Amino acid sequence: MMTTSHGRRATIRDVALAAGVSISTASNALNGQGRTNAETRDRVKHIAEKIGFRPNALARGLLSRRSHSIGMITNDTYGRLTLPMTAGVSEALVDHGVSVFLCATNNDPRLARLHLEALLDKQVDGIIFTATRLDLAPQVDLSRLPIPVVYAFAEGPDTSVSFVPDDHQGARLAVEHLLSLGHRRILHITGPEDFAAVRRRAAAYRASLGGEGEVMFGPWGEDWGHEAVHRILTRPEPRPDAIFCGSDETARGVIDALRDHGLSVPSDIAVVGFDNWHVVAAQTRPALTTIDMGLKELGRRAGLAMLDLTQGKPVASGINYIACELVVRASCGTDLAGQSLMSS
Template identity: 45%
Template sequence: MNKMEKGRAPGETTQRTERKGLTIHDVAREAGVSIGTVSKALNGAGSLKAETRERVVAIARKMGFRPNDLAQSLHRGQSFTVGLISNDSFGRFTMPILEGLERELAAERIAVFMSNATDDPERERQHIDQLMGKRVDGLVFTARRADRRPSLTTNIGDLPRLFVFSQNDDPDSFCLLPDDEGGARLAAEHLISLGCKRVAHVTGPEHFEAVRLRLEGYHEALAAAGLSPDPAHVLKGVWSERWGREAVDILFADGATAPDGIVCGNDQIARGVLEALRDRDIPVPGSVCVVGFDNWDVMTEAARPRLTSIDMNLYDLGREAGRRIIRMISGEKFKGVLRLPCTLVVRESCGGTPTERKGNV
């Protein structure tokens, strides 16, 4: 022991503790306690006096000591990590889900490993193998659309897994989805409540499940209000602003019965609709009210006027996914499909003030 170390009280750090490769032995020596006491303090286990536990933890933190996570996971039988696999390269839908997921898991000190499969089954298989090699406690799968996807190509045994903004053809799987049908119903109901009698629906390709569900919600709202939908007012195309502009040309062609309200299948279509109406000098919301779907601020806030839209509440979907995967890790079982409510966000395209929210479905 050198002169600087003589008479040093337990807990008083030295330059020696700043070196790399610290071990639990170093922490025990620095704190003046046994290795077992350090282990109990850092793992929150055993019966220790509160002041002893707090002092050991503080010393370990000051020294920069980090327990070996893999060794701890083997000891506990849990790694406190979850894998998230997505094919949403752009991140438009995945990032809000990830934020909500991390919010819930952080409270349980569970970290998330995120991987992008890009619609490649082989790449997805590799990601699954790597994540299982890290002994993740569960897997969450998400996508850029909520349509049904093929079964997993890798056998993951009884490892907890769920699908959020995605579906799986395994009848025993558990899927969390937005209520597309209810969201479109809410949009149409809002237009009807504003006095619209001729409500059109401009949407995307019918092979998307969301398109079919939103069309059902639109029809339900009209039927409940005693309005007969005009077949000429239901237009299916592609997910683009250009299609929105083309749809306006069809709806407002000479001799056509022009709508006074338009429910759009997404915000891109709605943005195109607003542009085309402005080009025709048709006032919004004076003559026509418009509602989008997705509540994507890149579209809603840049639109002129700012766009009323249906929010799928992806952040809330992520939080629910976090709550469910925690319970699944603890041994609970879930299967089937759970659809969470959407919300109407009213802005100037329906005469409202920005970010005014109305009801859930």
């Protein structure tokens, strides 16, 4: 990183001086604007490169009214959801010179307001709001801002642009995978019913089974998996041959409980999870077949939408559902095993 003799970063003034041209000519040459002699242009560019000139984004932003930075507001201090999404946003934008301010509000309205004010003062080109839960509202009013707002893993008002995982499609993917492996008595053990995502997954599960099926709602966490398994094994009805879980944690609890009861996964009962939370899914024994919500892709999409918005391009408002993916590990048997089971 070169600097001029007086220690500061090289400015376009230094370039102009060294090239023996005016500041405007230097600017024109570097940006390909106006009428410039090819020879002059090359000379200026060469000198700029030599002394390591890079335009001051503050000055540029002041003039263009675009700071090339956006704010991301999250209530997540833990990181499981936010960081993959932020990485996706950032990845989509860094090639366009846009950087991302990350603001963790910790669910504190005061902090949220403080962060928002700082972002607006810094003239961010837009704001992406993210939550740990689809149906969680921001702690500050984002509806009357003079800049575009995009919701990622959150649902904004109808007129806004939102990106959320396609829970419906994801749940269908899970159930259809089980069906394709020949399972018919599929149970759904999931989280609390007041979560929007939980209700959607349950609805899709029922739809995939033609309206049949049984859903057990409960708290998040492994304990509920244990508890739910205990309940179904101590009742008379026929046992399920597969369990679709609303989260990887629940699935892990379920699998551990099944083992404790002497049942083997996947040969006695197949299990599929939801989240593809690596630390849980990969470490479960057997490793968990589960649904990946594509958070990084979701972030990337949100970032691209933001880019269009800041460039004045029209973006369709409403909710964009990002497709989930099935990640096959061992807890349902492999696809091959499934095939042979079908053909036998």
